[in-house]
Amino acid sequence: MRTVYLNGEYMPENEANVSIFDRGFLMADGVYEVTSVLGGKLVDFEGHAVRLQRSLDALEMRNPISKEALLEVHRELVRLNGIDEGMIYLQVTRGAPGDRDFVFPDPETTAPTIVLFTQDKPGLANSPAAQKGMKVISIEDIRWGRRDIKTVQLLYPSMGKMMAKKAGADDAWMIEDGYVTEGTSNNAYIVKGNKIVTRALSNDILHGITRAAVLRFAQEAQMEVEERNFTIEEAKKADEAFITSASTFVMPVVEIDGVAVGEGVPGRVAPRLREIYLEESLKAAI
Ligand code: PMP
Numbered sequence: 001m002r003t004v005y006l007n008g009e010y011m012p013e014n015e016a017n018v019s020i021f022d023r024g025f026l027m028a029d030g031v032y033e034v035t036s037v038l039g040g041k042l043v044d045f046e047g048h049a050v051r052l053q054r055s056l057d058a059l060e061m062r063n064p065i066s067k068e069a070l071l072e073v074h075r076e077l078v079r080l081n082g083i084d085e086g087m088i089y090l091q092v093t094r095g096a097p098g099d100r101d102f103v104f105p106d107p108e109t110t111a112p113t114i115v116l117f118t119q120d121k122p123g124l125a126n127s128p129a130a131q132k133g134m135k136v137i138s139i140e141d142i143r144w145g146r147r148d149i150k151t152v153q154l155l156y157p158s159m160g161k162m163m164a165k166k167a168g169a170d171d172a173w174m175i176e177d178g179y180v181t182e183g184t185s186n187n188a189y190i191v192k193g194n195k196i197v198t199r200a201l202s203n204d205i206l207h208g209i210t211r212a213a214v215l216r217f218a219q220e221a222q223m224e225v226e227e228r229n230f231t232i233e234e235a236k237k238a239d240e241a242f243i244t245s246a247s248t249f250v251m252p253v254v255e256i257d258g259v260a261v262g263e264g265v266p267g268r269v270a271p272r273l274r275e276i277y278l279e280e281s282l283k284a285a286i
Pocket of ligand 1: 034182183184185186187205206207208209210211244245246247
């Protein structure tokens, strides 16, 4: 059984209870982060901590924990649960005011709820899926307009994964006004020649922590990066396609809506970026 963290205390997962009036439960009024663990260490903790603060600020939600204390909780959970490879899930909600009301509760009297738990994933870095590549379908992006805030409002992304599953695919890329926004839980990229193309940052997509690192590594490796919109038709005709996220790192996409991308197997660029990302992340992990 896992040891989890709830509002300042470590406890067995079956003893961690949250109120039925918690606004995370009633209204998806909460934000989250997922930090990966490699070799028992945290990948890009700083990036996740900064984005957490940004999400909280955007929702005028109080941060219940300092960055230093948060790092300590992450490390302690890794230690207590013996995690070598996996993820740490963190969620902060606006707390439980004791009733249901659309109006935000007074932060002086209603404390945020903070929860962290580990997900043990041995072999995460050497995932066979990375060798094979994944298949995506395209679906309409009908999410709200502040996708840059990492809220727990994940019903549509969850439905998107189910649509993909029913279609025999692994995930879905979402399309808005004819252009790909992102994957249900990852950023989307295509490769043409030596050029990596991905949508520019805006309120339309989550500002991926893995995205920032991968684009930096790509530039350091003299690859060309173009931040612009692309259509699903352009993606189908690209040499390669891939996704990035904290839990999948860099993952090749080999099929889009049943059409093979390139040769229909992982190409040259995505596997190389995965290699660099894993190597550099492991080196910089804390
Ligand atoms: N876009 C969406 C919609 C996501 O849910 C995620 C992962 N949470 C990402 C992109 C990737 O972000 P990161 O690299 O920070 O995991």
